[in-house]
Structure formats: structure tokens, C-alpha cells
Amino acid sequence: MDQDGQDCEYLAFLINAIRVCADYRPKLGHGADKGYTLAEFQKVYRSDPFYNWIGLDNPLMYAAHKAAGGMTSIYRQIGFGCERLFRRVIQDSLALTDDDVKWSYTIKKGRGAMRTLHLDARIPTDSVSDRAKRGAVKKWIADCAADLEVSAPIAATLQGVVFEVRQGYKSKDSKRQNADIVNATTAYTKAYLPCVAILSLQIDDDIALRYRNEKWALLTGGTEEQSSTRSVYAFMRNVIGYDLAAFFERHSDTLKAEVNAVLKKLLASP
Numbered sequence: 001m002d003q004d005g006q007d008c009e010y011l012a013f014l015i016n017a018i019r020v021c022a023d024y025r026p027k028l029g030h031g032a033d034k035g036y037t038l039a040e041f042q043k044v045y046r047s048d049p050f051y052n053w054i055g056l057d058n059p060l061m062y063a064a065h066k067a068a069g070g071m072t073s074i075y076r077q078i079g080f081g082c083e084r085l086f087r088r089v090i091q092d093s094l095a096l097t098d099d100d101v102k103w104s105y106t107i108k109k110g111r112g113a114m115r116t117l118h119l120d121a122r123i124p125t126d127s128v129s130d131r132a133k134r135g136a137v138k139k140w141i142a143d144c145a146a147d148l149e150v151s152a153p154i155a156a157t158l159q160g161v162v163f164e165v166r167q168g169y170k171s172k173d174s175k176r177q178n179a180d181i182v183n184a185t186t187a188y189t190k191a192y193l194p195c196v197a198i199l200s201l202q203i204d205d206d207i208a209l210r211y212r213n214e215k216w217a218l219l220t221g222g223t224e225e226q227s228s229t230r231s232v233y234a235f236m237r238n239v240i241g242y243d244l245a246a247f248f249e250r251h252s253d254t255l256k257a258e259v260n261a262v263l264k265k266l267l268a269s270p
Contacts, residue, residue, distance in 0.1 A: 006092070010085055011251050015258050017081030021073045022262045026065035035069075038062050063269055070266035074259070079167040082199050086165045087121040093242045094137075100127045103162045105186055119183060122192070124160040133241060137161070140239045141193050144217040144229050150193075159191040161217070168202030177207065181214050193217060197232050 025035025028044065036044065038059060045057035091101045103122035106114045125141070128134040137160075145155035164180060180196070187194040195217040203220060211218050219232035223245055228235045233245040248255070 007247065007250065010088065010247060011254065013085040013088065014078065014081040014255060017077040017084075018074065018255075018258045018262055020077050021070055022265050024066065024070040024073045024266060026062065026069045028065065036062075041065075059269065063267070067267050070262075074262065075167065075170075079165075082167045083120045083165040086163070086197060086199075089236065089242050089244065090121050090123060090163075090240060093240045094123065094128045094133055095130065096123070096127055100124055103192070105190065117183065117186075119162045119187075119194075120165040121163040122160060126159065136239045136241075140228055140235070144193055144195070147229050148212065148215050148217065150215055154188060157191045158193050161193045161195050162187050164194070164196045166196065166198050168200040169196075169198055169204070169207060170202055172204060172207065177210060180211070180216070184214055184216050188215070195219060197235075199232060 025037065026041070027035050028041065041062045042057045042059075045051040045061075051057060087101050090096065091098070101121050101123070102118075104116050104118040106116050109115050123137055125134055125137050128137060141158050141161055142155065144161075145158065164183070184194040194215070196211055197219045198221060200221040203218075208218055208220075217229065219230065219235050221233065222231045223233055226234055228238045233243075236242050236244040
């Protein structure tokens with residue numbers, strides 16, 4: 001596939017995710033699957049004596065709910081798009097199969113029930129057929145392990161890397177962090193290096209430090225950082241062999257236009 005065709009395919013992961021947000025409707029804490037229209041919102045609020053008395057059935061309040069929830073939805077959907085894009089680039093660049101790039105494990109819950117947990121992408125080194133690329137991935141894993149001060153006997157067992165992919169990490173949700181720590185522990189027991197790949201610079205310093213202390217490799221979106229063990233774009237270019245930063249630069253105008261169109265719709269008065 002030529003670059004234009006490949007770019008079109010990769011761009012669709014992000015554009016389709018962003019466009020989902022255009023039809024966002026606030027759920028008002030009631031768990032409505034499709035959210036509420038303005039008329040439904042006003043019916044709910046006017047049936048509540050207190051909200052009706054103080055005027056919270058105002059259409060501008062609905063617009064505020066829609067804008068606030070829509071903003072969260074944009075971040076979430078861009079995250080989903082980045083996850084799919086990252087996994088596909090890894091797969092195409094290293095000639096991996098669908099099964100190769102997927103990773104999950106099961107844990108026991110109460111009363112014999114089981115739960116399956118997934119990370120976003122995987123590179124099993126033995127599945128990389130290109131010798132030079134396989135060597136580059138193995139060296140990168142070894143460099144990350146050394147940087148994280150993983151003990152030599154454990155580092156020697158690592159047979160690949162598993163990724164948690166995000167557009168940014170703005171939340172200090174301890175539940176999410178604790179779950180990721182469990183993921184890291186499990187990854188090491190399965191002989192994989194765990195790596196958080198964040199496509200932006202948006203992560204709190206305290207959170208970044210905690211992840212590294214828990215032996216997660218952490219890649220962020222610095223374009224001036226040349227270290228492949230720190231920059232997701234240096235990693236993609238130097239280890240995977242795909243210039244992801246150049247892809248985003250080529251299509252920045254298109255992505256900006258898509259986000260702008262969604263924001264205009266979300267912020268428009270009802």
C-alpha cells in the first residue's frame with residue numbers, strides 16, 4: 001500500500017472517533033443510553049420542584065451540560081482512536097498478525113467468576129520476522145529495563161512488550177493507577193515489559209514518577225526528546241520504523257477541522 005492509501009486508513013481511526021462526539025447528548029447522571037434531548041431535559045427538570053423553582057430547566061443549562069460532557073467525550077474518543085492507530089501502525093510496520101498485537105489475561109473474581117483484562121497493543125519479539133527490527137525491539141526492551149533498574153535475571157526473561165496507549169493522562173484517579181500497577185505485575189510474570197505510550201505531554205509529574213517507580217516504561221509526546229526510551233515519537237521512528245510525528249504533521253489541518261466542527265456543534269445553543 002502506498003503512503004496516501006496507508007495515511008487514509010490510519011487517519012480514519014482518528015476522524016471516525018472524533019465524529020462520534022458530534023451527536024453527544026448529556027445523560028444527567030441517569031445512565032440514559034442515548035442521552036437527553038433539550039425537550040427531554042426540560043421535562044425532567046421541570047418535573048423536579050426544586051430545579052424548576054430556581055430555573056435549571058434553562059436551555060443554556062442544557063448547553064452547558066452538553067459542552068462539558070462533550071469535551072470529556074472528545075478526550076475519550078481521541079484516546080480510542082489513538083489506541084487503534086498505534087496498534088495498527090505497530091502491526092503493519094512489524095508485519096505482525098491480529099493475534100500478535102493483542103494481549104489479555106484473566107483474573108479470578110469472587111465465587112469462581114473470571115474477568116478478562118486487556119492492554120492495547122503487544123509486540124512479541126519472536127514474531128517480528130525482520131531481523132533488524134527484531135534486534136531493535138530487543139535492544140529497546142533491554143534499554144528500558146536498565147533505565148527502570150529491572151533486575152538482570154528478570155530483564156533477561158522478557159520476550160516482548162505490552163502497551164497501554166493514551167492521548168493524555170489528566171486524571172489522578174488512584175483506582176486507574178492501581179489497576180495499571182496490577183497490569184504491570186502481571187506483564188512481568190508473563191515475560192513482557194509494560195509500557196505506557198502517551199501521545200501528548202499531558203501527564204502529571206507525580207503520576208509519571210509513580211509509573212516509573214512501578215517499573216512501567218513511560219513514553220510521552222515530546223518531539224524534541226531524542227531518546228527512544230522516553231519519547232513515543234522517537235520510539236516509533238527509531239525502533240518501529242514509522243514516523244508517527246510526520247503523519248500527524250501531514251494531517252494536522254484535517255484533524256483540526258474535524259475537532260473544530262465537533263466543538264462548534266457541541267457549543268451551539270440548543
